[in-house]
Amino acid sequence: MAAFMRHGVYKTGQLISPKTVLTSSYATKAEKRKGLDRKVGPKIDSRAQSLAAKGFLRAQKEYIPPPDVHSRLESIFKSVVNQTADETKLDEINQRFKVLAACANDFGHCIPNSLLHTVETLGDVRKFYNTPIDVRTPLDRMRTMDLPENLHIPILCLMVKQHLMKVLQ
Template sequence: MPLLPRASAVSKMAVSVGLVRAGWRLSLGVPPCRALWGGFRKKQVEPEVTETAVEVKEEPTLVCPPPCSKKYLPPADLQIRLESHVREIFGPSLPEDWQKAPLKESNLKYRLLAQLAAELCHAVPNSQLHHMCTAGDVLAFYSKQVKDASKFDELCTAKLPSNLKVIWEH
């Protein structure tokens, strides 16, 4: 029987330590442990919602826009335009042959290509940027015509021999 009084003293001490810890947790704003496991949860008060009569307008049906046209026809004065942009960007550091002007500095390259893309409505794709090393490379890129039609569309409109027909249906 000597264990019983001692056990009760230990249990009293455990209870007092537990109360101190609970008070400490509450003072920090930490929820009690039981609240974490679904014990003492506070019911959240939902705000009252008042319904008002509002006309609901039908939203237009979203339709996929047609694909952007990639068609590009180089202008007749492309070389003059490009030369003026290169002279403006490079200034006095431009070599005698402007087409050999190096585009090693990325900020100069960006300024030149951004101005040309805005003016000509045709941008250099990301996959081609590393090929633009000189102003001559930029001139070569912008001198190429880009067709919007696919090879099948070209075959349909081309004059073919009488024994060959291409039927293209979507």
């Protein structure tokens, strides 16, 4: 191992330490003459910590369709497109923008960028605004479900673990 480390340092300009997995690079003679120094790139650990802090769910606002969603959509479609049929295509970009902007202003809920490519007709817009969005985690949803009597989920244990993880950070 020691011979490998010596040859690794002299031949490649990299220091391989058995204590760490990361490699450190030294600047070559040409880089030293130019005044360049090698920078250490971002570590994967910071990205993992960021993902752990955010959780696996995307940040979305909860949306519950109002009871008069059908009539409100009909009035928006008539005022902007002059049609209310579900098969009506939104081919023109200005027309599409006006419909989606009017819906977003009226409902306070806009279509996310990741779903814009799926909205091609007025029926697609109607389907989106009739669909509720639940932002609870699957574990939170299970807490309120009617589960069989023989199924037990230790929710308290998971809550304590999450609290400890926040305290330790």
